Amino acid sequence: MNTAVSGPADYAAAVSRYFPRESFDRARSIISRWPGYQPSPLRSLDGLASALGIEKLYYKDESERFGLGSFKPLGGAYAVTRLLQKIILQRHHFNADPGDLLQGKYADYVGHLTVTAATDGNHGRSVAWGAQRCGCHCVIYIHQHVSKQREQAILDLGASVTRVAGNYDDSVRQAYQRAEAPDWYIIQDTTDGTAAEITLDVMHGYTLMADEAIEQLTDRPLPTHQFLQAGVGGMAAAVLARFWFETGQQRPVTVLAEPTHAACCFLSLSAGRPEIAEGDHPTIMAGLACGEISSLAWEVLKTGAQAALTLADDSVRDCMQLLADRRFGDPAIVAGESAVAGLVGLIAVMKDQDARNKLGLDRHSRVIVYGTEGATDPQMYRRIVGRSAQEVLHAG
Ligand SMILES: Cc1ncc(COP(=O)(O)O)c(C=O)c1O
Known part of the structure; x- marks a missing residue:
């Protein structure tokens, strides 16, 4: 339990300076104009809820977002478009429409620029996708444990990939260093204070996930609890901030879930200050294998999250199977290794x-x-799971 958690109404003091109302509205207005935008489904898992002994269980299913398979385009690609818009405004003095930007209409203006990022998979894919669509170059840094399949998915989006020794946090440092070159720009989902405005854009984009959920729950009571998986903590902080803003006194009780060997948020909340989870972070939860909490995420989570817990890989495997197998009569869900951590935490x-x-x-x-x-x-x-995603979805 986080002993420094603040009262339910302390939004202004805690986070409004990072997450004002305009940041939510801007993310919605820009991303909803991208070609192919649709809110992701909010599924109600009634069978599992009743097996667990709770009234309702909502599952915001990001598995189809923009065809990239994760929530990440909301952040990385959003920050790419925001950056390119700002550069076009500074250098060419006009406002580029974000929808047009993402359809490559301003490629002549941005084709000489390079965006770069470090990733354990999904963030890099998101930045590469944004860059490819806008027509600028992209170089993605990955660490030694990122799978070949995840690397290939980034290459397929036209980016160059550089594999470096060490863990995720080492690859982040290399990307930041490389971005010091002229006309190179870092689009990182975590920060130690460097290029924080870019990281904040990434997190503002993530808030749309919670924004959609709030809209999808219109006429129904809002959640009393949320369980959020964390890598560097950016997603959890963004979702928490959006709900906190919305609900004030009724802020859902927020619990963070992380792999046992990459529990930087858990360690930081326990210590009351940012702490590093050292080592290689061995876990199947590739997207959560991060050892250093983002300083911006910390600003929100340090007083916003009520508790944190750590998870073993085996419980994650079981939960992926449970969702694929319709074990409690709910519709089949395809959920990757990092997707289920919050739900595994709730079950535990x-x-x-x-x-x-x-x-x-x-x-x-x-x-x-x-x-x-x-x-x-x-x-x-x-x-x-023993089957492909297609087999799971099409099983009778
Ligand atoms: C699928 C998935 N879920 C959750 C996260 C965690 O996000 P964050 O690193 O902002 O905590 C990631 C990060 O890469 C991810 O890929």
């Missing part, structure tokens, strides 16, 4: 009376989790 808490009591979870609770990716590494998905 519901089995533990003490944890349940501390978090106030009972048969009146309405919980939202975010299925942040589908089968983004198809080989890994098949190995774990």
Whole structure:
């Protein structure tokens, strides 16, 4: 439990300077004009909710977002378009329409620029997708444990990929260093304070996921709890900020979930200051294998999150199978390794009376989790679930 958690109404003091109302509106207005935009589905898993002993379980399913298989285009590609818009305005003195930008209409203005980022898969894919569509160059840094399939997915979007020694955090440092060259720009989803305005754009884009969920819940009571998986904490902070803004006094109780060996948010909340999870971060949850919390995420989570927990890989495998197998009569869901961590956390808490009591979870609770990716590494998905994503979705 986070002992520094602030009262429900302290939004202004805690985060409004990073997440004002305009930041949510801007993300919605820009991203909703991109070709192919659709809100991701909010699924109600009634069978699993009743098996767990709660009133409602909502699953925001990001597995189809922009055809990229994760929520990530909301952040990285959004920050690419925001950056290019600003550069066009500065250098050419006109406002480029974001929809046109993403359809390559301003490629002549941005074709000499290079965007770069480090990734464990999904963020790099998102930045490469944005760059390819806008018509600028893209170089993505990956670390030694990123799978070949994830690397290939980035190459398929026209980016160059550089594999570096070390872990995710080492690849982030290399990307920041490379971006010091003229006409190179970092689009990173985490920051130690450097290029923080870009990281903030990434997080503003993520808020659309929560914004959509709030809209999809119109006429229904909002969730009492949310379980959010964390890598560097950016997604969790963005979603928490959006809900906090919306609900004030009724802010959902927010619980963070991370792999045992990459638990930088858990360690930081325990210590009351940013802490590093050292080492190689061995886990199948590739998107969460990060050892250093983003300084911007910390600003929100340090007083916004009520609790954090850590997860073993085995519980993740089981949850992916459970969702694919319709084990509780709910529709089949394709969820990747990093997608289910929040839900795994909820399942673990519901089995533990003490944890349940501390978090106030009972048969009146309405919980939202975010299925942040589908089968983004198809080989890994098949190995774990025993079937491909298509087979899961089309099984009778
Ligand atoms: C599928 C998925 N879920 C969750 C996350 C966690 O996001 P963050 O690193 O902002 O905490 C990531 C990050 O890459 C991801 O790829």
